[in-house]
Every structure is written in structure tokens, then in C-alpha cells.
Amino acid sequence: MRRPLAIANWKMEMTLSQSAAFVAALRQAAGGLCAAVETVLFPPCTALHAVREALAGSGMELGAQNVSVEPGGAYTGQLSAALLADAGCRWAMLGHWEVRRHLGDDDDMVRRKVRRCLEAGLQPLLLIGPGQDEPGDARQVMEARLARVLGDCRGDQVAGMAFMYEPEGAIGGSEPEPPEAVAAGCRAIRAYLRRAYGDTVAEAVRVVYGGSVTPDAAPRLLASPEVDGLGVGRKGREARSFAAVIRAIAQAKGLA
Numbered sequence: 417m418r419r420p421l422a423i424a425n426w427k428m429e430m431t432l433s434q435s436a437a438f439v440a441a442l443r444q445a446a447g448g449l450c451a452a453v454e455t456v457l458f459p460p461c462t463a464l465h466a467v468r469e470a471l472a473g474s475g476m477e478l479g480a481q482n483v484s485v486e487p488g489g490a491y492t493g494q495l496s497a498a499l500l501a502d503a504g505c506r507w508a509m510l511g512h513w514e515v516r517r518h519l520g521d522d523d524d525m526v527r528r529k530v531r532r533c534l535e536a537g538l539q540p541l542l543l544i545g546p547g548q549d550e551p552g553d554a555r556q557v558m559e560a561r562l563a564r565v566l567g568d569c570r571g572d573q574v575a576g577m578a579f580m581y582e583p584e585g586a587i588g589g590s591e592p593e594p595p596e597a598v599a600a601g602c603r604a605i606r607a608y609l610r611r612a613y614g615d616t617v618a619e620a621v622r623v624v625y626g627g628s629v630t631p632d633a634a635p636r637l638l639a640s641p642e643v644d645g646l647g648v649g650r651k652g653r654e655a656r657s658f659a660a661v662i663r664a665i666a667q668a669k670g671l672a
């Protein structure tokens with residue numbers, strides 16, 4: 417069975433003292449579940465070191481919200497995959513709609529960032545979902561996006577990645593996508609990976625859902641075995657809410 421995954425993306429929030437208080441509370445509320453549910457925090461870069469120290473011995477992991485397309489060099493204001501790995505990150509989030517909209521990432525940039533991550537030993541968490549104004553069938557849009565961002569990758573590299581089905585329109589709203597749409601989106605990603613890389617790879621990767629997830633909605637979003645976990649923005653900055661999401665994931669998978 418795939419180990420389910422819980423993701424908290426803090427975006428451009430959380431001071432050092434808020435981060436420390438969050439980790440202490442999360443360890444208390446959900447520390448025992450992290451062997452069952454792989455739990456990854458994506459703090460702002462300013463808090464990476466502090467969160468790394470606070471997580472020591474917890475089994476929870478650290479991720480970067482973005483990486484540079486460049487491997488290193490004279491790029492003021494950027495952070496390479498190698499520097500982020502050195503700071504303790506195991507994962508890097510690539511392709512978030514906010515990075516596409518505000519920082520100009522496109523699928524080709526995401527493809528290059530995937531390469532940088534693999535070179536530096538970071539596991540990509542690839543966000544795949546249709547944009548609000550993207551024409552065409554959502555499934556075809558996602559398949560074309562997967563083909564572009566994974567263009568350089570071998571199957572054994574893809575097997576270590578995780579994917580988050582996150583339609584742009586579901587981010588920052590009052591409700592997540594309906595459970596049937598969540599299951600269909602996750603299923604479409606895995607079906608593409610099966611066609612492109614075969615059964616072993618498709619069965620190894622984790623495919624989770626993100627977009628306006630709440631603890632209340634979590635059990636129904638996880639009802640389908642297609643959904644290997646959840647990614648949380650706003651509710652991932654509240655330790656009690658995120659702990660409840662982790663618990664819902666463990667329960668849905670029969671692990672708690």
C-alpha cells in the first residue's frame with residue numbers, strides 16, 4: 417500500500433514564533449500519526465531552518481515552496497534546489513497556480529525545475545490542475561501538462577514524485593471540489609502515469625488533492641482509494657486543523 421501524504425503549504429505566512437508554536441502543537445496533536453501518514457510542511461524560506469530544528473525526531477518532513485530554474489550562480493534573490501536540500505528540504509513544490517500567476521512559471525519552467533530537483537536530490541511535488549481560463553477538456557489539459565513537465569524524466573524518477581490535483585478555481589475558496597471531481601482528477605493523473613510509465617510507477621506515486629480543504633470536508637474527499645492524501649493551505653497553518661486532517665487521512669486509509 418502507498419503511504420498516504422499530508423501537505424501543509426504556509427505560503428507567505430508564519431513568523432518564526434508562529435512556526436515554532438505550530439510545530440510544538442502539531443507534534444503533540446498528531447506526532448503519533450506521522451509514521452502512518454507522511455507529513456510534509458512547506459514553510460516560507462525564512463522559517464526553514466527553525467522548522468527543521470523543531471521537527472527533529474518527529475518523522476515529519478520539510479519542503480520548499482519553489483526552487484530556481486538555475487542550478488546556482490549570480491541570481492540575486494533566488495534559491496537553488498541544492499541550497500534548499502542543504503537547508504534540510506526533502507521535497508519541492510512545483511507548478512502551484514500562485515507561482516504560475518505571480519512569478520510567471522509555465523510548464524517549461526516547471527520541467528526545468530523538476531530537473532534541478534532531481535539533480536539536487538529533492539523529490540518534486542508536482543501540482544497539476546486546469547487553470548480557470550484554460551480552454552478545452554480538463555482531463556486533456558492535465559495530460560498535456562503532465563507530458564510537458566515530465567518530458568525529461570525516466571520512470572524510476574517519476575516513481576519517487578508525488579502529484580497534487582489542484583484546479584486553480586479550487587484554491588482559496590469556501591468549498592473544496594466535490595468528492596467525485598476530486599476522485600476523477602486524481603484518477604486521471606494516475607491513468608496518465610500508467611500509460612506513460614507503466615503499472616509499477618503508477619502504483620508507486622502518491623496522488624493527493626489540494627484546494628480549500630478543511631478538516632470537516634477531509635473524510636468525504638478521501639472516500640475514494642484514488643486519493644492518497646490531502647494538501648492544505650489556510651487550514652495547514654492551524655495546528656489543530658492540520659492535525660485533524662492528518663487524522664482523517666490515517667482513518668480513511670485504515671491506519672488509525
Ligand code: PGA
Nearest residue numbers: 587588627628648649650
Ligand atoms: P487553500 O490553499 O487550502 O487555502 O485553498 C490550497 C493551496 O494553495 O494549495
